[in-house]
Amino acid sequence: MSSRAPFALEIQAFEAGSPPPHALSIDLGDRSYPIHIGQLDWLGCLAEAQLGGRLAVVISNPVVAPLYSSRLISALRTRFAAVELHVAPDGEVAKEWSSLQAILGKLADLGADRDVVLFALGGGVIGDLTGFAAAIYMRGVCFVQVPTTLLAQVDSSVGGKTGINLPQGKNLVGAFHQPQAVWADLDVLGTLPAREYSAGLAEVIKYGPVADPAFFAWLERNMDALMARDHTALMTAVRRACEIKAAVVAADEREGGVRAILNFGHTFGHALEAGLGYGALLHGEAVALGMLMATELSVRALGLDSQLLQRLKSLLERAQLPVRAPYLDPERFLQLMRGDKKAAAGSIRYVLIPVLGQACLQVAPDALALEAIASHSASVTK
Ligand SMILES: NC(=O)c1ccc[n+]([C@@H]2O[C@H](COP(=O)([O-])OP(=O)(O)OC[C@H]3O[C@@H](n4cnc5c(N)ncnc54)[C@H](O)[C@@H]3O)[C@@H](O)[C@H]2O)c1
Numbered sequence: 375m376s377s378r379a380p381f382a383l384e385i386q387a388f389e390a391g392s393p394p395p396h397a398l399s400i401d402l403g404d405r406s407y408p409i410h411i412g413q414l415d416w417l418g419c420l421a422e423a424q425l426g427g428r429l430a431v432v433i434s435n436p437v438v439a440p441l442y443s444s445r446l447i448s449a450l451r452t453r454f455a456a457v458e459l460h461v462a463p464d465g466e467v468a469k470e471w472s473s474l475q476a477i478l479g480k481l482a483d484l485g486a487d488r489d490v491v492l493f494a495l496g497g498g499v500i501g502d503l504t505g506f507a508a509a510i511y512m513r514g515v516c517f518v519q520v521p522t523t524l525l526a527q528v529d530s531s532v533g534g535k536t537g538i539n540l541p542q543g544k545n546l547v548g549a550f551h552q553p554q555a556v557w558a559d560l561d562v563l564g565t566l567p568a569r570e571y572s573a574g575l576a577e578v579i580k581y582g583p584v585a586d587p588a589f590f591a592w593l594e595r596n597m598d599a600l601m602a603r604d605h606t607a608l609m610t611a612v613r614r615a616c617e618i619k620a621a622v623v624a625a626d627e628r629e630g631g632v633r634a635i636l637n638f639g640h641t642f643g644h645a646l647e648a649g650l651g652y653g654a655l656l657h658g659e660a661v662a663l664g665m666l667m668a669t670e671l672s673v674r675a676l677g678l679d680s681q682l683l684q685r686l687k688s689l690l691e692r693a694q695l696p697v698r699a700p701y702l703d704p705e706r707f708l709q710l711m712r713g714d715k716k717a718a719a720g721s722i723r724y725v726l727i728p729v730l731g732q733a734c735l736q737v738a739p740d741a742l743a744l745e746a747i748a749s750h751s752a753s754v755t756k
């Protein structure tokens with residue numbers, strides 16, 4: 375098997391000790407935008423973004439809207455003549471055509487023109503759905519990400535990947551469309567259920583193996599504080615995750631190369647999500663399992679030191695994430711992975727780890743991939 379060179383990535387060194395500034399910026403030329411992190415004043419963020427006008431539409435869901443929409447709507451009323459709320463269904467199942475159509479229909483019914491601004495108030499599902507609606511309504515309108523899950527704050531709200539699922543695979547329909555700003559208010563995480571919080575930690579952990587050994591070691595030292603939702607630890611983790619994601623996206627917005635490293639664990643994970651039925655596993659849980667499988671494959675195919683596999687497994691366990699996948703028929707698993715967007719010329723390309731902190735995109739024999747899957751899966755349907 376030919377071995378690919380790891381992607382090169384330049385990121386600022388990780389400094390856990392220094393007090394983090396509360397706003398980052400993602401450098402995309404005239405489409406650059408701020409990522410605000412911390413205890414936020416949404417009015418101030420809005421003023422800084424210089425957003426205002428005739429109509430703002432908040433897109434949320436039945437869980438998040440009762441918690442946070444009135445606070446957001448009050449802030450928006452100071453700068454928009456009209457503010458409307460649209461409540462999409464909750465959960466992964468909402469990332470589909472009917473939810474998208476309902477948003478687009480609502481915008482048209484409201485008489486929204488190209489100056490409308492959408493606000494995605496929710497987790498990654500609401501962010502992906504709202505972003506896609508913003509990308510295609512009147513061929514593109516502005517939107518702001520107001521992420522309310524840990525996963526959305528550390529990953530999905532940044533970088534402009536938007537879209538919906540098909541039964542055949544995750545995120546198979548979508549667009550790259552960058553938001554105007556990201557407002558990651560750590561206070562809203564107080565109401566997040568424990569299982570969802572853990573799912574977010576999976577995407578935090580992801581950044582270590584592919585880009586940042588020092589951050590990985592910091593996570594090992596600070597997982598207990600993170601599990602206790604300690605504010606300082608959380609601030610450091612969210613900020614570092616966004617810093618890495620912003621650097622990767624700025625280097626390769628449309629995933630022609632290095633951006634693929636953010637897909638570590640996702641070839642396996644997305645297959646689990648689609649194969650078991652959307653919502654059976656949370657996205658972060660599927661990514662946790664996928665990272666174990668991809669690391670196992672890296673050991674078997676690239677000779678990665680198996681110590682990393684043990685370290686990763688132990689960190690995932692401490693984050694209360696699953697480390698054994700439910701059974702999925704191996705042929706179905708492979709079939710779903712062949713539909714992954716990174717596949718080329720009929721071959722599945724995996725994000726693998728030749729050495730801690732570096733990643734490459736690599737074809738591997740199906741037999742090895744099946745061994746990696748079997749090593750971290752239940753052997754039969756329960
Ligand atoms: N675009 C990207 O770059 C990107 C990156 C990672 C993941 N994703 C996508 O994100 C989705 C997963 O996102 P998620 O994990 O945020 O799931 P989610 O959006 O379904 O939110 C998880 C659950 O938490 C609830 N919730 C949200 N905020 C809450 C709060 N503050 N308090 C109480 N409950 C709250 C939601 O209603 C939901 O039930 C997947 O579809 C995944 O494919 C996209």
Ligand SMILES: O=C(O)C(=O)C[C@@H](O)[C@H](O)[C@H](O)COP(=O)(O)O
Pocket residue numbers: 529533535544545577629633634636637640715
């Ligand atoms: O931003 C990216 O790039 C990512 O790959 C982040 C992933 O965590 C995320 O789940 C993303 O939605 C996956 O994208 P896809 O292109 O594999 O559908």
Ligand SMILES: [Zn+2]
Pocket residue numbers: 529577640657661
């Ligand atoms: Zn993901």
